[in-house]
Amino acid sequence: MAASYSRLLAEDSLLAVEADDGDLLYFSCSPASCAAPSRRPPPLLLPLLAGGGSAHSLTVPCSERVPAAQLHAALRRALDAERGLGRPLPLFSLQPRERGFLLLQPGRSKAAQERRLRPLLAAHLPYLRVCGYELSCGDRVWQCPWGADGARRLVQKAEVDPAVHPAVSTLRREAVFGCWKEAQRVLRECIPFIPEARGVLELWDKCPKYPQKGNFPVIVVEGLDATGKTTLTQSLKESMRAVLLKSPPACINQWRKIFDNEPTLIRRAFYALGNYIVASEIAAQSTKSPVIVDRYWHSTAAYAIATEISGGLHNLPVHHHEVYQWPEDLLKPDLVVLLTLSHEERVRRLQSRGIEKTKEEAELEMNVRFREKVEELYKRMENPGCIPVDASPPREAVIENVLHLIENHCLI
Ligand SMILES: Nc1ncnc2c1ncn2[C@@H]1O[C@H](COP(=O)(O)OP(=O)(O)OP(=O)(O)O)[C@@H](O)[C@H]1O
Numbered sequence: 001m002a003a004s005y006s007r008l009l010a011e012d013s014l015l016a017v018e019a020d021d022g023d024l025l026y027f028s029c030s031p032a033s034c035a036a037p038s039r040r041p042p043p044l045l046l047p048l049l050a051g052g053g054s055a056h057s058l059t060v061p062c063s064e065r066v067p068a069a070q071l072h073a074a075l076r077r078a079l080d081a082e083r084g085l086g087r088p089l090p091l092f093s094l095q096p097r098e099r100g101f102l103l104l105q106p107g108r109s110k111a112a113q114e115r116r117l118r119p120l121l122a123a124h125l126p127y128l129r130v131c132g133y134e135l136s137c138g139d140r141v142w143q144c145p146w147g148a149d150g151a152r153r154l155v156q157k158a159e160v161d162p163a164v165h166p167a168v169s170t171l172r173r174e175a176v177f178g179c180w181k182e183a184q185r186v187l188r189e190c191i192p193f194i195p196e197a198r199g200v201l202e203l204w205d206k207c208p209k210y211p212q213k214g215n216f217p218v219i220v221v222e223g224l225d226a227t228g229k230t231t232l233t234q235s236l237k238e239s240m241r242a243v244l245l246k247s248p249p250a251c252i253n254q255w256r257k258i259f260d261n262e263p264t265l266i267r268r269a270f271y272a273l274g275n276y277i278v279a280s281e282i283a284a285q286s287t288k289s290p291v292i293v294d295r296y297w298h299s300t301a302a303y304a305i306a307t308e309i310s311g312g313l314h315n316l317p318v319h320h321h322e323v324y325q326w327p328e329d330l331l332k333p334d335l336v337v338l339l340t341l342s343h344e345e346r347v348r349r350l351q352s353r354g355i356e357k358t359k360e361e362a363e364l365e366m367n368v369r370f371r372e373k374v375e376e377l378y379k380r381m382e383n384p385g386c387i388p389v390d391a392s393p394p395r396e397a398v399i400e401n402v403l404h405l406i407e408n409h410c411l412i
């Protein structure tokens with residue numbers, strides 16, 4: 001499979017479009033200037049163009065991470081606000097790796113679609129790769145880059161395996177940071193347009209950089225929303241006479257909403273650095289008493305990966321992938337408990353609680369695939385892994401079970 005795609009890439013550009021069910025459809029096109037067009041008709045474009053419709057792809061080259069993430073988000077907002085261009089489908093270009101959108105419009109000519117696009121893209125055009133698509137000889141689709149001069153382009157051959165989701169290779173760079181320096185770098189670049197980033201960094205500057213755990217046990221509780229983390233962590237705090245901490249910590253919580261509205265790169269850098277700030281609190285407190293932590297790195301990684309990797313469980317990075325490994329520079333807990341609950345019972349608890357839902361909580365309820373991915377990702381985390389605990393029994397029983405687990409693991 002990979003080999004045949006490699007051959008195609010010598011002449012074509014390979015694109016992946018996110019379909020309605022979140023899975024990916026791969027297709028290749030020939031640049032209009034190439035002498036030999038691809039014999040592989042793109043399954044999405046062919047019927048659309050044959051029926052008199054039009055298509056454009058817009059991708060963002062991502063050499064500079066923060067500006068590329070911002071441009072991608074601005075583009076999404078502009079396209080969402082513009083009626084009459086069709087729904088923008090998420091698009092990945094596999095060579096070079098870029099992300100953007102595909103606009104499909106049945107019954108509208110390429111020229112008409114282009115007329116609507118030009119003013120919308122005017123400000124962004126120098127930083128975008130825009131291509132229209134044309135049908136010729138019945139079953140051949142040509143990719144026509146805007147501004148092409150007709151010369152044959154040299155397209156480098158690349159080893160690409162379309163069996164791997166295109167976002168997997170960008171996770172480390174854009175969503176799951178492997179060390180505090182990476183998260184800090186991203187937030188530093190944000191200071192000019194997100195003043196709150198300076199606030200987070202100033203707090204981080206005051207923290208010790210590689211804090212060590214004290215002699216008391218450190219227990220993390222993870223799980224989807226409404227699985228009972230707050231209930232359990234409060235009880236553990238009381239029964240173990242422990243200190244209860246949360247990630248993100250209270251000192252940066254005031255800025256959480258702001259970062260939640262930023263692109264993935266910036267949002268995840270905020271949560272990542274939040275974990276490192278909590279780590280310094282864990283280190284200090286665990287010299288004096290047991291410490292219970294409500295969410296920590298496993299949540300940051302699991303939600304980031306589940307958001308970035310569209311489609312089903314089969315698209316997730318393989319077991320033991322580097323994104324599942326605990327960052328070497330982050331203080332490790334003694335035990336991570338994962339509360340598991342059936343979807344029905346969790347929704348029942350969410351409804352009985354009845355408080356305002358965050359966007360991601362609402363998505364969890366709506367999107368079974370997303371919930372499945374987060375749960376599966378928690379289970380794939382390593383070094384330390386999560387120990388699943390059934391959260392469906394009555395509160396007292398769950399607490400009792402977790403106390404036993406702590407006794408066995410932490411020898412207290
Ligand atoms: N074992 C249990 N049996 C029945 N109900 C429970 C149990 N544990 C918690 N609940 C109830 O379920 C709801 C969600 O619990 P809780 O707030 O502790 O979850 P959470 O994981 O902290 O949620 P979030 O992450 O959204 O803050 C609450 O109304 C709580 O009282």
Ligand SMILES: Nc1ccn([C@H]2C[C@H](O)[C@@H](COP(=O)(O)O)O2)c(=O)n1
Nearest residue numbers: 247248271295296297299300303360
């Ligand atoms: N350490 C953390 C804590 C939280 N998050 C993100 C993941 C979800 O988007 C959301 C869930 O938090 P809650 O609604 O339970 O407060 O926050 C994270 O990435 N890292």
